[in-house]
Amino acid sequence: xxSDMNGDMTPPxxxxxxxxxxxxxxxxxxxxxxxxxxxxxMREAIGRTMTDRMGWFWMIAEPSLMLxxxxxxxxxxxxxxxxxxxxxxxxMLVGMMGxxxxxxxxxxxxxxxxxxxxxxxxxxxxxxxxxxxxxxxDGLLRTLIFLLFMLGALMLGTDFRxxxxxxxxxxxxxxxxLGLGFSLVVSVAGTLVPEVTKVVRxxxxxxxxxxxxxxxxxxxxxxLLEYLMLNPIVHGLEYTRHGFFEGYKVVHGTSMLYxxxxxxxxLALGLLMHVRFKxxxxxx
Amino acid sequence: xxxxxxxxxxxYTHRATDWVLQDIDLTIPSGVSVGLVGGNGAGKSxxxxxxxxxxxxTRGEIxxxxxxxxxxxxxxxxxxxxxxRQNVKFVARVHGGHGNEAEIIRRVEAFAExxxxxxxxxxxxxxxxxxxxxxxxxxxxxxxxxxxxxxxSVGDRAFKAKASKAFKDKVGKASLIMVSHGVGVLRELxxxxxxLRDGRAHWYDxxxxxxDAYHNDSDAHVLERKLHQLTNSKMxxxxxxxxxxxxxxxxxDSLQIALEQLPQDIQPRERxxxxxxxxxxRETLHGARRLVQKLK
Numbered sequence: 001x002x003s004d005m006n007g008d009m010t011p012p013x014x015x016x017x018x019x020x021x022x023x024x025x026x027x028x029x030x031x032x033x034x035x036x037x038x039x040x041x042m043r044e045a046i047g048r049t050m051t052d053r054m055g056w057f058w059m060i061a062e063p064s065l066m067l068x069x070x071x072x073x074x075x076x077x078x079x080x081x082x083x084x085x086x087x088x089x090x091x092m093l094v095g096m097m098g099x100x101x102x103x104x105x106x107x108x109x110x111x112x113x114x115x116x117x118x119x120x121x122x123x124x125x126x127x128x129x130x131x132x133x134x135x136x137x138d139g140l141l142r143t144l145i146f147l148l149f150m151l152g153a154l155m156l157g158t159d160f161r162x163x164x165x166x167x168x169x170x171x172x173x174x175x176x177x178l179g180l181g182f183s184l185v186v187s188v189a190g191t192l193v194p195e196v197t198k199v200v201r202x203x204x205x206x207x208x209x210x211x212x213x214x215x216x217x218x219x220x221x222x223x224l225l226e227y228l229m230l231n232p233i234v235h236g237l238e239y240t241r242h243g244f245f246e247g248y249k250v251v252h253g254t255s256m257l258y259x260x261x262x263x264x265x266x267l268a269l270g271l272l273m274h275v276r277f278k279x280x281x282x283x284x
Numbered sequence: 285x286x287x288x289x290x291x292x293x294x295x296y297t298h299r300a301t302d303w304v305l306q307d308i309d310l311t312i313p314s315g316v317s318v319g320l321v322g323g324n325g326a327g328k329s330x331x332x333x334x335x336x337x338x339x340x341x342t343r344g345e346i347x348x349x350x351x352x353x354x355x356x357x358x359x360x361x362x363x364x365x366x367x368x369r370q371n372v373k374f375v376a377r378v379h380g381g382h383g384n385e386a387e388i389i390r391r392v393e394a395f396a397e398x399x400x401x402x403x404x405x406x407x408x409x410x411x412x413x414x415x416x417x418x419x420x421x422x423x424x425x426x427x428x429x430x431x432x433x434x435x436x437s438v439g440d441r442a443f444k445a446k447a448s449k450a451f452k453d454k455v456g457k458a459s460l461i462m463v464s465h466g467v468g469v470l471r472e473l474x475x476x477x478x479x480l481r482d483g484r485a486h487w488y489d490x491x492x493x494x495x496d497a498y499h500n501d502s503d504a505h506v507l508e509r510k511l512h513q514l515t516n517s518k519m520x521x522x523x524x525x526x527x528x529x530x531x532x533x534x535x536x537d538s539l540q541i542a543l544e545q546l547p548q549d550i551q552p553r554e555r556x557x558x559x560x561x562x563x564x565x566r567e568t569l570h571g572a573r574r575l576v577q578k579l580k
Contacts, residue, residue, distance in 0.1 A: 027380055039377030043363070046370065121354045121361035123337035124378050279340050283295060 032124050040116070040125070040133040048137065060145055067096060070214055083216050085247035090153065090160050094244050095213040097146045098175045098237050103204050104138050105179025110190030110197040112183070113281055120282045127281040128274040131187045132180075139176045146172075163246035171240030174256070178236060178263045184270020188277050211237060217251045229253045232262035286312040286335060286352070286429065291344035293330055304330050305341075306483040314350055314428065317460040319470040319491045321498040322480035323505075328463045329355070329433055331480065335461065336431050350428035356418050357433030357463075364407035368398065368417050371406060375421055388424045395420035395450075411438045423450055430454075432462040448472060467495055486557065500539065500561045504568065507532055511571045522579040529572040536565040 027035075049055045071089060083091050109131060116130035153160035162168035190197040209215065211233040217225060228234065229251070236259050238250040274281075293305040304327045312318055320328045332355045333339045334346055354361060362371045369389060376388040393402055396416040401409060409417070415438050422430060430451070439447060451460055451473055464470050470477070470491055477494025479486045481501065488494040514520045514528060543558045 031380065035380045036378050039374050042377065043366065043370065043374050047363075047366065118361060118363050119374075121336075121338060122375065122378050123354070280296065283339060 033129070036124050036126075036129050037133060040119075040129055041137060044133055044137050048141070059141060060148065063096065063100065063145060064149075067093060070096070074214060083248075085249060086241065086245040087158065090158065090244065091241060091248075092214065093149060093153075094241050095211075095237050097142065097149070098172065098240050099208060099211055099213045099233065101139060101142050101172075101175045102179040102182065102233050102236070103207065104142070105135055105181070105183035106186055106200050107204060108134055108138060109183035109186035110200070112187050113191045126274075127187070127191075127278060128184070128271070131183055131274075135180045135183045139179070143172070160244075162244045164243045167243030168240060169243075171236060171243050174259060174263065175233075175236045175240065178232060178259070178266065181263050181266025181270055185266055185273060188270065188273040188281065191281055192277060207231070207233065210234075212251065213237065218249065222252075225252065232259050235259040285314045285349040287347040287349070288312070288335070289344050289346070291334065291341040291346060293327070293334060293339075293341050303483050305334075305480075305485075308344070308485045310478070310485060310487055312429075312461065315456075315459050316476050317462070317474045319474035319477045319494065320461065320463045320480060321470070321477060321494050323498075323502060326480040327483055328480055331478075331485070332431050332433050332461065332463055351426075353422045353425070353427040353430045355431045355433045356422045356435040357415070361418055362406045362414065365405055367405055368396075368402045368409070369393075372417070372421055372424075376424075379425055391424045392417070392420040395423060395446075412440060412443070415439055416443055419447055419450075426458070428458055430458060430460050432460060432464070434464055435462070437464065437466065444469075470495065497557050497561075500542075500558075503535060504561060504564050507535055507568050508564070511568055511575070515571070515575055520575075520579065522576070525572070525576045525579050529569075529576050532565070532569045532572040536562070536569045539565050 049059075070092060074088075074092070112131045112134045113127050115134075116125070116127075119125045119130070120127070150160050186196065186200055190200065210228055210231060212228075217228060217234065220228065234251065235254050235256065238254040239256055239259070242248050242250050242254075288308050288310045291305060291308040292303060294303050295301055308331065320331065322328050330339070334341055335348075336352060336355050337346075337348065338354070361375075363374070366374075372389050372392050373385055376385045396402070396413075396419070398409075398413050398416055401413060402417075406414065406417075415435060419435055419439075435447070448469065454460075460473055462470070462474065474491045475489075477488045477491040479488065479494045479497050481498075486494070486497065488497065510528065511532070514525060539558070539562045543555075543562050546555060546558060
């Protein structure tokens, strides 16, 4: 992307730099990218929180309501004594917040390019910028909400402090990175082939169950687990949970190596796709 | 200065479409304002988008040696759900106006004169208001070359006058590449012209020549189309055909006179355009004559 960023201005020999009040000197590619990111971040942040009616309220209310409903269903179906060495509600909260972090990447990615279409009028703005910024802002907000939940739980007297802070944080950031990878890939694929968006949206609900967010996967038979463990989200979630609950017994076969192979693979693929299809994404 | 080197452009849909632009090879010197003329779909806006760097050519390359604005006009550039002020702020930040956003916003607000609407979402704006804002925004930055895609066509009288004045004040400091169907504004603001036809560009050092070439061609096409209509219709009367024949004759004569009056030292390429126009007019005239004889 950098090579096109300096399309802003090539070092000119005959460039009249007389009274350039707005700093219109040749900027480096990185300087252009940085100012684009800053501008888009501010725009996106204001758009997300201020333009909707009660945007802030829903940002917190939506996951909490979701959590309440899930807890309601789960405790109605079966007791909550299924998980070894981890209190049920925090266990599920960690899983849900982590899962949403990834799912957001999957579902929001495809909208990120179309939402910023009007801004491609400025050649400094590239399709990938919108995706990166949206994912960054989204992760930031979700982290904030997660911290608020933790704070609330601590004030209610539950022990919701991670036993291994480092592992919890790195697990969270890993999930964030996976979400970004998905976001990059889906943004290109979904913009070029709209059907992809529909399939992804359909996938997101079964994934909630398949990733062991609501039901622990530990009790499933081995032959089934073998297939479920292909899903990288499970690995990330289990790792993060283990960071929170010291004695928690993760699903057999959890491997961060496998998780990061997926993440790096998706990130690389996504960035490559953005480089390859940049013009088509803009022209759509 | 902008170098356009052997630029081809086509858009891909599900299958490849025809070339929109073919082998455009031009250098637009600095300090010269250029008008782009041509019929609808001739590729004027596409060329402008390529120059702006919004889109890249399928083949060839474009080198920008000066700072170039985005294409100022109706289409795009604003996020509908955000207010005018927020959009202006965004553009100021993208263009690195860090630290003097307030100054830029003040300048835009003063120029656009849209009053309290400046703090309303863009989607509530009329097209005239949008173009005022877009125009004011581009003027807040000191570009070397401004690109305008019918930027002033929806403005009211006062705004058009103001916009022309703003550009005239920039003469010497900045130049303009504009697409417009308004002949007056082209003659007023531009020196040179580019006439786009069938995906190819013809450069004219004088904007008036470009406009004339365009008008001659489009007149010829009007006649050609009319001939086609008359020939294919069974309702055509002899009377109609004779009237049309006279029209075609008048057009042919005027073109031929124009060709004869061309100065001797004119470039062969420009002469070629006139010769071609005469030839096309002759074809049409012959067609009209055949039609008249058939009806007799």
